[in-house]
Amino acid sequence: MSLQYALVGDMSWQKRAEWQTPDTPFMSFAFWQALSDTGAIGEQAGWLPIFVLVYRQNEVDADTDAAIDNSSNSDNKDDTALMQPVAVMPVFVKGHHQGEFVFDHSWAEAYARYGIDYYPRLVTSAPYTPVTGERFWLVQGESLSDNIIQTAIAGVDDIAQQVGASGWHGLFVTPKLAKLATAETAIIPSTDEIDNIIQGRNAGLDKASLNTPMLERQGCQFLWQNKNLTEGEQPFTDFDDFLMTLKAKKRKTIRAERRKVAEQGIICYRKCGDDITDADWKAFYHCYVMTYAVRGQQPYLSIDFFMALAQSMPEHLFLAQAFDSNGEIIASSLFLYDVPESKDESSTATLYGRYWGALGEYDSLHFELCYYQGIEFAIEQGLTYFDPGTQGEHKLIRGFIPTKTHSLHRIYDPRFVPAIANFCSEDRMRMAQYRQQAHEALPFNVDNMPDFDVNA
Known part of the structure; x- marks a missing residue:
């Protein structure tokens, strides 16, 4: 049917x-x-x-x-x-x-x-x-x-x-x-077809009568994987187990960053679901708003949105908090995550780093609250992946692997299709080269270096 x-x-x-x-x-x-x-x-x-x-x-x-x-x-x-x-x-x-x-x-x-x-x-x-x-x-x-x-x-x-x-x-x-x-071959309008539209020489030929190809762009994000390749892709047992898969210099850098946070008198805590109180949400939102304010912007999402999530899907929420020496919350990072039991394949269960904010500048705190606390949580919960958000090569040197992303584009004005199709084609090649270069810069030791597949 x-x-x-x-x-x-x-x-x-x-x-x-x-x-x-x-x-x-x-x-x-x-x-x-x-x-x-x-x-x-x-x-x-x-x-x-x-x-x-x-x-x-x-x-x-x-x-x-x-x-x-x-x-x-x-x-x-x-x-x-x-x-x-x-x-x-x-x-x-x-x-x-x-x-x-x-x-x-x-x-x-x-x-x-x-x-x-x-x-x-x-x-x-x-x-x-x-x-x-x-x-x-x-x-x-x-x-x-x-x-x-x-x-x-x-x-x-x-x-x-x-x-x-x-x-x-x-x-x-x-x-x-x-x-x-994109399975069907993209048919780019011919020069004559486009010229007919521009010059208006053929009243019966309009945009709708021409094939509209589906174009694809590819990008790159960085994804942490809970896989110890030395142990046959077994999940990590703890954060130190993960660190041991990195080169010695990178291990030293990460440990130094975590020490810097502690030396500032900052203590980090993690809360999930119903354990996150209304006071926690208000403190989180204050931090979230401040991050936009320093750029002269307004946040997309309201406190009511986050409170609604707290009511309707608490089992997917994880909040990392940073307290100063006076016990005041100075930064918060909100994550969402898959519940492995609710997935057909628990091996795809993922932690998603989404919303972060701080009330000031603190050395290495962003790395601690947005990445290292997330890695520890993913290991504790048995999650296989950690998606920390878009962009940022600083993720790469902390063990987040370059991963291909896809977007689809359908352009209805045939006059612009050839140029945009060419842009997408060249952009895919540029991104493939970038992913390979990023992969070569990964901090893993030789036994834990994942394979690079340009088609993956």
Whole structure:
């Protein structure tokens, strides 16, 4: 049975099926509800959500069909009653680039030079969250397929036509989604086709009649792995066990950084879930806001958002705190993490470093609270990976391995497709070279140096 799509403006579709547990906490319904309830997403925030519902049409017999047609109950007349949900992909209509972490500012500038609107643009992502993960909610028993993806993309194209979007951007998608979405050979419009549009010589040839290729960009993030290669990829027993896999000079540097924190009279504590009090949340948010304030910016997320997470998904929250010699909280770092028991494959359970803030400058405290406390927690909890956030080569020399990221881009104006396609192709080569160079700079000793695979 072929798949179809519908465009939905709210999340009422949740109640119409049993949904699979998402691969990260950032695609959980609780996380998205907190974003919505606190105004982090929505029209006022510049993140207007539209949900592409992929469904199968339920078959009904003639009597049932007649009953629906003749019923005075408007709910029964709703065609959605015949839809069997399969998957849902979120799409945001945006007029800015904030909170995305895959930058296309140069593309917007190119449009502006030609006097063409780059906004609105469509984005599929976990808002404000540069974490690789699934971008579909799947019904129990379903698996991501080319048919689901192509049906969803047809829905994206529909939205783009309705709002006049310049393109669609799928950010930090999984390798599987990137592979399926780009499986068809990208057909770049010919010079003659583009020239016909520019000169207006062929009124019957418009943007919609041309093939719109799916373009891929690749990036690099740094991921810590709880694998002692000397011991046959066994998890580390403690932080010192991890340090012993590094070169002697790097071990010495990390130990010196941790000593510097202690010598400033700073003590660090870790709290999880319901043990995090309202006072802890207020202290954390004060630190979080201060980090933005020093750059003259306002934070994307409110205290109400974090309090909502505390109420709806405490089992995924871990807070690292730093106290000065007077017992006052001077810095906080909030992490989310997978609960291994809730995963089909506990070997993929990950700690995600997300939100940090400090009330002042303290030597090496950022490294301690955002990286070393996270590594210790991941080892204690038996988590396999630790994703500390986007960017930052300083992560590399602390044992975080360069890892490929993927984003998808669909540009609707054929005049810009060749240049952007060329940019993406060259960018992939640059990033492959960067990942290799970063890999060569890893601090591990020879017995624990992971293999480099340019295609991984």
